[in-house]
Amino acid sequence: NAMLTWQRTGFHFQPPKNWMNDPNGPLYHMGWYHLFYQYNPDSAVWGNITWGHTVSKDLVNWYHLPFAMVPDQWYDINGVWTGSATILPDGRIVMLYTGDTNEGVQVQNLAYPANLSDPLLLDWVKYPGNPVMVPPPGILDTDFRDPTTAWAGSDGKWLLAIGSKVNKTGISLVYETTNFTSFELLDGVMHAVPGTGMWECIDFYPISTTESNGLDTSINGPGIKHVLKASLDDDKHDYYALGTYDPSSNKWTPDDPVLDVGIGLRLDYGKKYYASKTFYDQHTQRRLLWGWIGENDSENADILKGWSSVMTVPRNVVFDKETGTNILQWPVKEVEKLRSNGNVYENTLLEPGSLVPLDAGLATQLDIVATFNIGEAAFDAIKEVDVGYNCQTSSGSYDRGVLGPFGLLVLADQSLVEKTAIYFYIAKGVDGIAKTHFCADESRSSTATDVTKSIYGSSIPVLDGENLTMRLLVDHSIVESFGQGGRSVITSRVYPTKAIYGAAKVFLFNNATGINVTANVNLWNMDSAYLDTLPLAQQ
Numbered sequence: 001n002a003m004l005t006w007q008r009t010g011f012h013f014q015p016p017k018n019w020m021n022d023p024n025g026p027l028y029h030m031g032w033y034h035l036f037y038q039y040n041p042d043s044a045v046w047g048n049i050t051w052g053h054t055v056s057k058d059l060v061n062w063y064h065l066p067f068a069m070v071p072d073q074w075y076d077i078n079g080v081w082t083g084s085a086t087i088l089p090d091g092r093i094v095m096l097y098t099g100d101t102n103e104g105v106q107v108q109n110l111a112y113p114a115n116l117s118d119p120l121l122l123d124w125v126k127y128p129g130n131p132v133m134v135p136p137p138g139i140l141d142t143d144f145r146d147p148t149t150a151w152a153g154s155d156g157k158w159l160l161a162i163g164s165k166v167n168k169t170g171i172s173l174v175y176e177t178t179n180f181t182s183f184e185l186l187d188g189v190m191h192a193v194p195g196t197g198m199w200e201c202i203d204f205y206p207i208s209t210t211e212s213n214g215l216d217t218s219i220n221g222p223g224i225k226h227v228l229k230a231s232l233d234d235d236k237h238d239y240y241a242l243g244t245y246d247p248s249s250n251k252w253t254p255d256d257p258v259l260d261v262g263i264g265l266r267l268d269y270g271k272k273y274y275a276s277k278t279f280y281d282q283h284t285q286r287r288l289l290w291g292w293i294g295e296n297d298s299e300n301a302d303i304l305k306g307w308s309s310v311m312t313v314p315r316n317v318v319f320d321k322e323t324g325t326n327i328l329q330w331p332v333k334e335v336e337k338l339r340s341n342g343n344v345y346e347n348t349l350l351e352p353g354s355l356v357p358l359d360a361g362l363a364t365q366l367d368i369v370a371t372f373n374i375g376e377a378a379f380d381a382i383k384e385v386d387v388g389y390n391c392q393t394s395s396g397s398y399d400r401g402v403l404g405p406f407g408l409l410v411l412a413d414q415s416l417v418e419k420t421a422i423y424f425y426i427a428k429g430v431d432g433i434a435k436t437h438f439c440a441d442e443s444r445s446s447t448a449t450d451v452t453k454s455i456y457g458s459s460i461p462v463l464d465g466e467n468l469t470m471r472l473l474v475d476h477s478i479v480e481s482f483g484q485g486g487r488s489v490i491t492s493r494v495y496p497t498k499a500i501y502g503a504a505k506v507f508l509f510n511n512a513t514g515i516n517v518t519a520n521v522n523l524w525n526m527d528s529a530y531l532d533t534l535p536l537a538q539q
């Protein structure tokens, strides 16, 4: 079926077939980036969880390797679940992961490469003394999972966090170890947020408030904040907050309690973005982020097409020095080498109600950067409008507001029966202060009926004098959209039936009634990345 085949991506990582979920244990070793992932070898739905393994030299082209770990021990026979890597100062690699035991208990296990001098890290040894951590008193057997990368504490001790919950309060437990075989639970919790439920896949790392390089997970001190991220099992979204970590009390405190973990900022406002994980790339001094993007189609469709889920393009994470309130996420610069046939559109005037086609050639794999300038006089004249605007409850790109929506339509067919809209929408308070929203409208992305189609997004910080700008990575059934340099990100999964192959088009649109918008666009076709087995010559 051509339509289903078309949905496979050209430059987003996917296994050759079957089910994938969380990214696991990302690391850089001897010239190779390693990514492990939750994988079902037998079908396109979750189960039999095994660690898939892939490597890349450039974060763009990926080689599929044999499984790193399979469920074959009593302590992981029901699944080799999510884990993280720690690289010790002497170069050893420690992998801690959750095992679902023969009795359905969640325990933490240790594994390590059999041969550290193998750049591909093909063989993994499970520590014979596993498990190394079992659920502590007061924690349910099914609420204890996903160890983080460890960071160095005092006196040669290592610390790591594990997500859990007590009643409906999401918590982060911290364990201490010297040898990664015996662990001690520290008193209290590093952080807890009532009402957020089970915290899966905690991610915890330092971020520099002054420099643009990433930091090794063990770094702390002046000019550093700590990001705490949890994946909320109850609502299946990833939330993060910026805060301060005090190792002496083992407490992390959010900068702003209103923007605490699970109630404040989302890592990605897409419907499907979950279980993300960063690692410190010591090779290029970057903090790189992977996220798992599930499907919005039906399980039947997944079985028919034989696969489910893709990974985001890896994103570089830095502190947003301009706002001071959020991180910035941006596709790693390596993906730009896939750009070809660049096209520039300068000062395209978009009057109210206008629609302008962009000549994008084969528009199924694209990188688009678009900047929008607003006619200032008209904008200033408008005092109060759409104060209560909210992407989720709006009619999306079809709205005709005074100051929005305007943006891009991608994966659109010529007659616009199908289209995915990424747009800005500006609201203004009585005080005349603008609040900008960055939204994705999938509601008309497909004529298929077994597909969830939503409108979502968030408000996005826009500083005085800034233009509105968005970058879109379009890749068949996925669109990653970065607003204002990555202050807010929205990943969409869409399933066009008409706007596929040569029929896929791109348009600029302005449905605002009260303003002219001038757009500047850079658009590139994206070549496909290599996503296959490792050629013999490379081994």
Ligand code: DQQ
Pocket (backbone or CB within 6 Å): 021, 022, 038, 049, 081, 082, 098, 145, 146, 200, 201, 231, 274, 275
């Ligand atoms: N996926 C894993 C768990 C984790 C969940 C199991 C998050 O370890 O909590 O596949 O998606």
